[in-house]
Amino acid sequence: MSNHLRDTSSPYLLQHSENPVDWYPWGKEAFEKAKKENKPIFLSIGYSTCHWCHVMAHESFEDDSIAKILNANFVSIKVDKEERPDVDSIYMAVCQAFTGSGGWPTSIFMTPEQKPFFAGTYFPKESRYGMMGFKELLTVIHEKWVTNQKELIGSADAVVATLNQKNTTPTQADVKLIESAITLYKRNYDKKNGGFGSAPKFPAAHNLLFLLKHHEKSGDPQSLEMVEHTLQQMYKGGIFDHIGYGFSRYSTDNSFLVPHFEKMLYDNALLIMAYCKAYWITKKHLYLEVAEKTATYILREMTSAEGGFYSAQDADSDGEEGKYYVFEPQELMDLLGEKNGKALNAHFSITERGNFEGKSIPNLLNTEDYTNQFDSFLLQIYEYRKKRTHLHLDDKILTSWNSLMIVAMCWLYRTSKNNTYLEVAKKAQSFIDEHLSREDSLYVSYRQGSRSQIAFLDEYANNIFALLALYDATLNSQYLMQAIRKTKKAIGDFFDDKNGGFFLYGKDNEKLIMQPKEMYDGAIPSGNSIMAYNLIRLTPIATEESFDSICKKQIDFMYGEAQHYPSGYAMFLYSLFDYFEPGENITVVPKKNDDLRILPLCVSNDCFIKVCPESSPEFPMIHDKTTYYICKNHSCLPPTNDFQGTFG
Secondary structure, X not given: OOOOOOOOOOHHHHHOOOOOOOEEEOOHHHHHHHHHHOOOEEEEEEOOOOHHHHHHHHHHHOOHHHHHHHHHHXXXXXXXXXXXXXXXXXXXXXXXXXHOOOOOOEEEEEOOOOOEEEEEOOOOOXXXXXXXXXXXXXXXXXXXXXXXXXXXXXXXXXXXXXXXXXXXXXXXXXXXXXXXXHHHHHHHEOOOOOOEOOOOEOOOHHHHHHHHHHHHHHOOHHHHHHHHHHHHHHHHOOOEOOOOOOEOOEEOOOOOOOEEOOEEHHHHHHHHHHXXXXXXXXXXXXXXXXXXXXXXXXXXXXXXXXXXXXXXXOOEEOOEEOOOOOEOHHHHHHHHOHHHHHHHHHHOOOOOOOOEOOEXXXXXXXXXXXXOOOHHHHHHHHHHHHHHOOOOEEOOEEHHHHHHHHHHHHHHHHHHOOHHHHHHXXXXXXXXXXXXXXXXXXXXXXXXXEEOOEOOHHHHHHHHHHHHHHHHHHOOHHHHHHHHHHHHHHHHHHEOOOOOOEOOOOOXXXXXXXXXOOOOOOOOOOHHHHHHHHHHHHXXXXXXXXXXXXXXXXXXHHHHHHOOOHHHOHHHHHHHHHHHOOOOEEEEEOOOHHHHHHHHHOOOOOOEEEEOOOOOOOOOOOOOOOEEEEEEOOEEOOOEOOHHHHHO
């Protein structure tokens, strides 16, 4: 048995290719069938490592009785949210409008013209605990479609009209928004456990980056204290995998002990950045160690032979959430010997009682001992764990998330001075250039020799971010030129000249029922926040390109949106610091290339570095030596050859 998903490349769609439900991928064939047969569409959006997507699939989509109803009365469409962020964004907004919240799986009922009239997330097969069952819901919607189709279409038209009404008023930016956000973070800070608010707690590392930047600029000790406590608690908790390393997607409790066990590439990229930034500021070795452990996980389990990074690992093994990660005391004593096993169990709080469904998630929450005395056993436990059961790997390679990991590896290189990380970053960018690009156009994803559809805003924003990080790490002008070209394309394809801001999909993408602009920084920074950062970084080092006016429009547009809830726009606020109070602006005229290699390792990643390949009237080389022109705090210093005296 197979359906119309059998020839797709998405791991998520392929998981459903043997369902009795006659699934279609998003596309012309499905919509034409719905119109021809006058049937409503059931749209299901998810991703391959989503636990509740698996639950609903097992309960309903693998069930013959549910499939019979869907196949007779609906046209069913499956969408991988990671390959179609445009579809996901629009119908997630619909779900939030209907229910007040969102999540995956996203379940949408809509007309053949893609206009939604009902939305939700997970539905159990049968009604229980006050939740309508999926079977009952299908029956109700089918009856309504047959008896009162006109009313459903009218409500769908009203939903679309409402969603298309939203407009943002650009506002002259000032520094007040930063302090408003700081007030909100301090109010929501969990002094006991670290993090912000209550469970579920997401890492949201861009919040931590903003607070670290605030401490750098203002000296506010509380901003640093909130970040340090949060970083330490996350590392100590079960959200960090103490055996194989890397971070899970979020914590289900307040203390970061019990994670939702799936691991996402983007979380680990952003957390590497946060731990690197914390190390730059504090010089506490723990933060560099956690960043490098996380990179070890990425290189060991999430990197293809060609250099691209995979997307995610599942939370479930053998149908059980967390089974891969938990232990009983006796099995570790059997593996390591009684003495070593007991000591390791005590260190990682692995007990007979357990902390997760009768078994134990290794953690350090009950100790202040950060020493690596048990590291010699970890590889043995890691190999043992892999033999017990295995995790599903979503092996598609996403341009957007790969770009974030490139940034993380560049930051880790500059922090650790370990060239391995730079080579990893360069190889990943080469993968994007070879497999996910055509000239300056990008594509969303790649898997098993084929790439998916043309890119959206996030792919351009994050890849420009990556190219700027590579330029900052290498001072290779080719990366800068590539970033400039892609910025021009992003402006041409996605920027709203009339109202400001960047649309999620551009001139070459499929046209949908609305054209959203994503501004809010959720689990991942928005494309609009990252483009604000990119434009602010490019303006002083690409002076001949005149990005100034677009940059100001983007800042004012984002400011107008962010003032309603400033702490929800952390990456944009991070960028604002460089807009109002730029870091050092360094122009270097190199005598030898080795000076260009060393410079990025000696300055903050907040610095703007421009290379003049040869002496010029504006920037002459003095004393026939590499010359540095440095401007900071709105004034410029005399040119100097003293590298050590200037940068330490």
